[in-house]
Every structure is written in C-alpha cells, then in structure tokens.
Amino acid sequence: MRDDDIATLLRALGHPVRLNILRISATQQQGQCCCADVTESLPLAQSTVSQHIKVLLDAGLITRQPRGTRNCYIVQHDRLAELGAAYSGMLAGLTPASPKLEAEPA
Amino acid sequence: MRDDDIATLLRALGHPVRLNILRISATQQQGQCCCADVTESLPLAQSTVSQHIKVLLDAGLITRQPRGTRNCYIVQHDRLAELGAAYSGMLAGLTPASPKLEAEPA
DNA sequence: TTTTTTGATCGTTGATTTACGATAGAAGAT
DNA sequence: ATCTTCTATCGTAAATCAACGATCAAAAAA
Known part of the structure; x- marks a missing residue:
C-alpha cells in the first residue's frame, strides 16, 4: 500500500462525524x-x-446497497483491517529496534 | 481517547509528506x-x-530537541502506539461478531 | 397519476490546508 | 563584531474541506 493511499484513508477517517457513521452503521x-x-x-x-x-464511499470504507427507496451502507471491515495492517507495518519499520535490518542477523 | 482526538491524529498522519518525515526521522x-x-x-x-x-509536533507525534544551531525531532512511538490501540479498539467495537456484547456471555 | 419518502447532487460560503518566498532570530564560526 | 547556517514564522495564493439550503430523481404509497 502506497503512502498516498494510506494518507487518503487516514484523511477519510480523520473526522469525528465519519467515525460516528461507521459506528452507527x-x-x-x-x-x-x-x-x-x-x-x-x-x-x-x-x-x-x-x-x-x-467520502467514506470513495475511500472504499463502506459500500452502498440500494434497498427499496433507501440506500444501505455496509462497513468494509476488510478495508479497515487493511489500513490497520499498513499502519502496523509502518510502525514496525519505524521502531528503533530494527532501523534497517542491515546488521546483526545472527 | 475521544473521537475528536483520534480524528485529529489521523488527520495529522494523513499526508504522504508527514509519513515520510516520520520515516526519515x-x-x-x-x-x-x-x-x-x-x-x-x-x-x-x-x-x-x-x-x-x-503539524506533527502539535499532534504530539514528534518532539523537538534543540541541539546547537539545529532542532532535532524525535518520533514519539508511544503516541503512535496509542493511536494504534485506539484504532484497534474501534475496529473491535465495529466487528459484527460483538455488536454490543449484550448477549451470549457463556 | 399524484404524493410521499429517501437521498444524491449542485451551488455557495467560510474555514482550513498546502505550498511558496521573504524575513527574522539564535547559535556557531571567522 | 560579522558572517554563515539552520529553522521558525509571516504573509499570501490556490486548493480542498465542511456545512448549509435548494433541487432533482427514483421508488413506494396513496
């Protein structure tokens, strides 16, 4: 996942109302x-x-499902997990314990 | 951690340049x-x-340490971990398996 | 068919973000 | 004391975001 995509997802989640929408859903x-x-x-x-x-839709964090006169929105848990994984991966790459894994392999 | 704080942190991280700054640091x-x-x-x-x-400084994601004529910036891993935990917690609250933990305790 | 309900989209306004050059201040070097 | 280096801040312009009311389209109900 590119930095750009991560940043876009983070920004899509970066508003209290949107966090609430996910929760309500x-x-x-x-x-x-x-x-x-x-x-x-x-x-x-x-x-x-x-x-x-x-915004959430464009980021793929929810999907739309027309149902009669209304539209239903479903949280995309896998997408949220994907971001979580990307975030964890970034943290791992940032940790001072393994700056570049260039030395001490044994 | 309030939604507001989570959102603020997510927005602070929601720019490729800022992700890069953390990585470079x-x-x-x-x-x-x-x-x-x-x-x-x-x-x-x-x-x-x-x-x-x-922006990163205001969000507490890095700290400043003046050193001679230059300023050094240090990534605050604990703050990043805090956000990670808040995110995981949110995911857990969102998962369809435990909507409200109101039933089936046994 | 007409009306109601639901919700997407348009246009607008104000606030915030992003990027820049210019400036200024503080620490070290000469 | 002067000069250089490093970097924060100011002022500005363009872009994006957030919120609103108004409008429009589609499906269901009357």
Whole structure:
C-alpha cells in the first residue's frame, strides 16, 4: 500500500462525524445503516451527512446497497483491517529496534 | 481517547509528506532528524517542511530537541502506539461478531 | 397519476490546508 | 563584531474541506 493511499484513508477517517457513521452503521441491525439513521443521530443536515458518506464511499470504507427507496451502507471491515495492517507495518519499520535490518542477523 | 482526538491524529498522519518525515526521522542516526534532513530528501521548500513538522509536533507525534544551531525531532512511538490501540479498539467495537456484547456471555 | 419518502447532487460560503518566498532570530564560526 | 547556517514564522495564493439550503430523481404509497 502506497503512502498516498494510506494518507487518503487516514484523511477519510480523520473526522469525528465519519467515525460516528461507521459506528452507527455497525450498531444498526445487520450492520447496515441508511442516511436517515445518521441524520437522526447527529445534529447535521441531510446533505452534510450524505457528503460524509460519499467520502467514506470513495475511500472504499463502506459500500452502498440500494434497498427499496433507501440506500444501505455496509462497513468494509476488510478495508479497515487493511489500513490497520499498513499502519502496523509502518510502525514496525519505524521502531528503533530494527532501523534497517542491515546488521546483526545472527 | 475521544473521537475528536483520534480524528485529529489521523488527520495529522494523513499526508504522504508527514509519513515520510516520520520515516526519515526513524532512519536517521539515533532516530532523530532535523528540518534540513527532510528538506534534502524531498522536493519541498524549507518553510513547507517546517510547517509539516509543526503539524506533527502539535499532534504530539514528534518532539523537538534543540541541539546547537539545529532542532532535532524525535518520533514519539508511544503516541503512535496509542493511536494504534485506539484504532484497534474501534475496529473491535465495529466487528459484527460483538455488536454490543449484550448477549451470549457463556 | 399524484404524493410521499429517501437521498444524491449542485451551488455557495467560510474555514482550513498546502505550498511558496521573504524575513527574522539564535547559535556557531571567522 | 560579522558572517554563515539552520529553522521558525509571516504573509499570501490556490486548493480542498465542511456545512448549509435548494433541487432533482427514483421508488413506494396513496
């Protein structure tokens, strides 16, 4: 995963409202939520919520599933895990114990 | 850790240049780097690098240590780990296996 | 068909971010 | 004391973000 992609994902998650959307979605029945669920829970206009949803959608952190008159959003846990792995990998590369793994192999 | 704080940290990390600064710092001798180290490595003006450093500094992801005429920056691994833990915790709260840990305790 | 519900999109406004050059200050070298 | 080096900060311009109201499209209900 390139730095650019990691940064984009981090920025997509870097807003309290968007963290909340993920949480609301997971809390809702079947791990899905619609725009209205979020709009009811937060003091924001519907259009604002829709915008935040779009950011998560573009980042692949949720997917859309049209269901009747409403759209359901499902958290993409694998994508979140992917970022988690990339983050851990970065931490490992940053730790002072193994600066470049160039020496002391034995 | 509040959502607000998590979001702030995620945003601080959400730029490829800043990820690079952390990496450069860790690669440098003693896990420290100065502004010039970064400016040499990246095609950016010194003032721009200084700005990015400030973002990391404000987020507590690095600390400053004046050394002679230059400033050394040290990655705060514990802060990075803190964020990692908060992220993992969020993932755990989001996983469909344990929506609210309200049932099946046995 | 008409109405209602749900939600995406448009246009706008204000705030924040990113990048730059220029400047200034502090520490070390001459 | 003067000069050089390193870097923070200022001011600015362009881009992006965050929030809103208004509008439009599609599906379901009447």
